[in-house]
Every structure is written in structure tokens, then in C-alpha cells.
Amino acid sequence: MSDAADLVTEIRGCRLCAERFAATATAHAPRPVPWFEAGARLLIAGQAPGMRVHESGRPFDDRSGDRLRDWLGIDRDSFYDRTRVAVVPMAFCFPGYDAAGSDLPPPPLCRATWHDRVMAALGPKPLTVAIGQYAQRYHLGTKGTVADAVSRWRDLLPAAIALPHPSWRNTGWLKRHPWFEAELLPALRARVAEVLA
Numbered sequence: 001m002s003d004a005a006d007l008v009t010e011i012r013g014c015r016l017c018a019e020r021f022a023a024t025a026t027a028h029a030p031r032p033v034p035w036f037e038a039g040a041r042l043l044i045a046g047q048a049p050g051m052r053v054h055e056s057g058r059p060f061d062d063r064s065g066d067r068l069r070d071w072l073g074i075d076r077d078s079f080y081d082r083t084r085v086a087v088v089p090m091a092f093c094f095p096g097y098d099a100a101g102s103d104l105p106p107p108p109l110c111r112a113t114w115h116d117r118v119m120a121a122l123g124p125k126p127l128t129v130a131i132g133q134y135a136q137r138y139h140l141g142t143k144g145t146v147a148d149a150v151s152r153w154r155d156l157l158p159a160a161i162a163l164p165h166p167s168w169r170n171t172g173w174l175k176r177h178p179w180f181e182a183e184l185l186p187a188l189r190a191r192v193a194e195v196l197a
């Protein structure tokens, strides 16, 4: 097995956050969802799996994923081809809900334990699509808000880009920022097509 394949197996067996997750409102057990192989040319760096991915074991297998694939200009077959696309969130497990029913943040222990090793195992740096504040801070070194990072897309391309979460909750933000669809998405789709060609 390759280093990346060994690492995927190791991450799948990780239970470091068992006590932490047992103490959440969902009281769930860890279910890591590592999704990468060496040599992927596109890296989707998100926050953490939600409940649906926790149940299915497949990243972005929901309406948000459909919107993300539309933003990237790729179909499901390409998106789920691990030799081409890696999906590496800042925590590999669903972090649970807080008492108010909101997603908890990704446990920092996951990034500290795994992420430098995962990035090394991927090989030459892929085009990095960083979704949300935690991934943007780790991958892009940004310090401000998600909106600030997204608005800097011209500076970040061709190596990377920052996106808001493709959740339907962000539809209002997208409508208030028409340049996102009119300018950023065409540039993103062109760059994704280039790296996956």
C-alpha cells in the first residue's frame, strides 16, 4: 500500500475524540471520513462532516454537495474520483451538535494529529478550495472573515481559492454579492477544468 493508503486506514481507525463526542447532544461515536489518494489535483478543504455524511460515510453527499459540484463545474463521478479529487476537512468526524442544535466546531486535535501528514501524503500541492474559516486559516493563512477571504479570489488563484459553505443558508449572502456568480465562479470552473484535464 502507498503512504496515502496506509494513512487513510490509520485515520479510519482513529477514536481520539470518543469522549468528546460522547459528551455532545448527539452522543455519537467517531466515524472518520478520510477521502484522498496520492496525486489528487484538486483539494476540497472543508470544515467537518455533518450528520448526513456521518451516516453515509461519503463527503458532500447532500444538497450542499450538489451546489459545490455546480460551483466547481464537475459531475459526481469526477468529484468522487479520489485519484483526482481529495476531500480533507479540518476534522474527519462529525463534531456533533451543541445544545442549540448548531454544528460544533472541528476539534483542533484532528488538525494537529493528521493534517500535516495528509498534506505530505497527497504529494505536489493540489489546487486548494478552502471552505469556511477553519480551512481558510489553515490552508491560506487568512485571519479575517470568510467573506474577506472569498473577496480576495483574484489574489489567491491560480493556487487556491476561498469559498463560503455551499449550504442553502448562504443563499442570501450569494444574492448580495453578485460578483460571486458572475466573476468568481467562471474563473474557478476554468481553473478546475485546467487542473483536472
Ligand code: SF4
Binding pocket: 011, 014, 015, 016, 017, 018, 030, 031, 032, 091, 092, 093, 107, 109, 110, 111, 113
Ligand atoms: S475528529 Fe479526527 S482526531 Fe477526532 S476521532 Fe475523528 S479522526 Fe480522530
